[in-house]
Amino acid sequence: MKKKLIALTTGLVLGLVFSAPVLADDHGGKVATTYAFDxxxxxxxxxxxxxxxxxxxxxxxxxxxxxxxxxTGADVGSNKTIFDAADVFLFCSAVLSRKVMEADAMNVAHCPYGVFVADQDGKVVVGYRNMPEGPMQEVQALLDEIVKTAIE
Incomplete structure (x- = not known):
């Protein structure tokens, strides 16, 4: 039961993170970078x-x-379909994680890294959460490389 609760909580948090409206930040006003998938x-x-x-x-x-x-929509009083489908792939890079956390141990807040795939009304996108300026831009470059490889 505890594992299910942890998984549900993790899913809810990630769902909120990746379905949140685009908010202003240091990346041109975008929380995430997305690319259309054909x-x-x-x-x-x-x-x-x-x-x-x-x-x-x-x-x-x-x-x-x-x-x-x-x-869980009905359980929280909603009948709105946000995604036809959405998955988030979570992973880390030992080499890159060590590098960015040696620069600032609080970069642990960004780990693990995630790449998401979302389908809304038949439009599929692949993307990732934007990272803050500084050492985490190296992680963002890795995420961008992964996503660009996936959409080719």
Missing amino acids: GSFDDATFAVESAIIDKGLVIDYVSHTGEMLNR
Whole structure:
């Protein structure tokens, strides 16, 4: 039961993070960078998984955020469908994480890193949360490389 509660809580938090409205920040007013994917949601998730693994990284967890939001909507008094589907792939890079956390240990707040795939009304996007200026821009460059590989 405790594991289910942790998974549900994690899914809710990630769902809120990745479905939040775009707010102003240091990245041109965007919380996330997204790219259109020319294909199905399943093709996009396969492409993202492959791009992460091809970088030699291990996916720690896949949050099925869209499923969770659809499953729990009625429980929280909503009948709105936010996503037809949405998954978040969570992973870390030992080399890069060590580097950015040696620069500032509080960069732990950004780990693990995530790449998401979302389908809204048949439009599939792949993206990632923007990182703050400074050392975390190296992580953002990695995320951007992964996403661009996935959408090719």
